[in-house]
Amino acid sequence: MHDHLRNRLREARVRRNLTQAELATLADVSRKTINTVENGVFIPSTVLALRLARALGTSVEALFQLPG
């Protein structure tokens, strides 16, 4: 997990019973993007964060938080 950003993408996705591929389709990104964001390997851009939030019907702040 990246030190500068915590994310709850996996929890939000699982709560909605979506696979990574299904979320990728909804957000119009690749499955590896979902995977790397969930694993904290990749910090998404603002646009990608907004698309993920929209696809999951939640807010960006609910998915991504600054630590502390």
Next chain:
Amino acid sequence: MNTRSPVEIADRLSRKRAILIACAAVAFVVAQLLATRPQTGQPALWTLTFWCWSMVLLLLIATGGGLLHQTKIRALMNDEVSRDHHRTAVGAGFWTAMITALVFYWVPGVDNHTARAAIQLIVTVGVAAALLVFAYLELRAHRDA
């Protein structure tokens, strides 16, 4: 009939692309080593082959490949994560080439090499580094996906 979604198709092609890129980089370096003879240098035909092969690999680095695929599939293959990997890989290629050039500058007996041989070495190392870094980052991103 293909019932796979664009995401699944892009996922499969992207993984295949990373493996092919890694193989192309290794083949490029190995071919250079095999073509070089300590006494006679490289055959004239090889220098043309090297030039063409380098251009193809540079085109691959520049475009990300997949030019024959649908726009939608290509966009998914070269999405935000891949573009980030691409930037990192190009940076790695640049720095590897620069370091190779600076090290080569001080290698004993460097004056015996032609400028063409030096350029060939720097291009080979730089291109191979960029391709290998891109392939590694892509395959790592696919892991557990």
